[in-house]
Amino acid sequence: MDDLGFNKIAGAVLGTLLFIMSLGIISNGLFAPVKPAKPGYELASAEPAASASEAAAPATPDEPLPILLAKADVTKGEASAKACTACHSFEKGGAAKVGPALYGVVGRDKGAAAGFSYSEAMKAKGGKWDFDALNAFITNPKGYVVGTKMGYAGEKDGAKRANILAYLRTLSDAPVELPK
Numbered sequence: 001m002d003d004l005g006f007n008k009i010a011g012a013v014l015g016t017l018l019f020i021m022s023l024g025i026i027s028n029g030l031f032a033p034v035k036p037a038k039p040g041y042e043l044a045s046a047e048p049a050a051s052a053s054e055a056a057a058p059a060t061p062d063e064p065l066p067i068l069l070a071k072a073d074v075t076k077g078e079a080s081a082k083a084c085t086a087c088h089s090f091e092k093g094g095a096a097k098v099g100p101a102l103y104g105v106v107g108r109d110k111g112a113a114a115g116f117s118y119s120e121a122m123k124a125k126g127g128k129w130d131f132d133a134l135n136a137f138i139t140n141p142k143g144y145v146v147g148t149k150m151g152y153a154g155e156k157d158g159a160k161r162a163n164i165l166a167y168l169r170t171l172s173d174a175p176v177e178l179p180k
C-alpha cells in the first residue's frame, strides 16, 4: 500500500470516529433531561399571572403536594398560621375578622363563609377549596385570585405551606382525606 492509500484510509477512519463522537455530543444535547421550572402538575385554574410567580420561585422546586402533605407537621403549621390570625379566626363558630372565618375551610366552596363580604374576584372564582386550590392561593393569593382583597403576600416555601394546609385540615368536625 502506498502512503497516499494509507492516508486515505486513516482519514476515513478518523472521520468516522469524529462523526460518531459528534453524534454522541449532539444527542446528549438533544435528549438531556429538562427539569420543569415548576414542580408537579399545572393547575387548570392557574392565572396568567403565574409567570410572575415562576420567576420568584425558589431554585429547588417543591416536591409534589401529596408528598409534602404526607410528611407535613401540624404543630409547625399551627405556628406558621399565626400569621393568618391577624385577619382570620380558626376556632369553630369563630367570627369573620378582616377575612372570613376559616374553621372548616378545607373542602368548603370558595367565598362561602357566612357573614363575610367577599371580593367580586373571590365570588367569581368558583369551585371548592381542595388542597391544590389552597396551596395555589397561599403561594400567591393575588396570582391565584386576581383581584382578591386578601392582603397577604404568600408563603413561598412549599414545606411550610404544606404544614399550614395540614393544620387547616384539622379545623373540622370531619377532616377531609389527604390526597394520595
Ligand code: HEC
Pocket: 080, 081, 083, 084, 085, 086, 087, 088, 098, 099, 100, 102, 105, 109, 110, 111, 112, 113, 117, 118, 119, 121, 122, 123, 129, 134, 137, 138, 145, 147, 148, 149, 150, 151, 152, 155, 164
Ligand atoms: C391581611 C389580612 C389577611 C391575612 C394575613 C391572611 N388573610 Fe386570608 N383572607 C383575607 C381576606 C380579606 C380574604 C377574603 C378575600 C376576598 O374576598 O377576595 C381572605 C380569604 C382567605 C381564604 C378564602 C376563604 C373562603 O372562605 O373562601 C383562605 C383559604 C385564606 N384567606 C387563607 C389564609 C391563610 C392560610 C393565611 C395565612 C397563611 C391568610 N389567609 C392570611 C385576609 C387575610
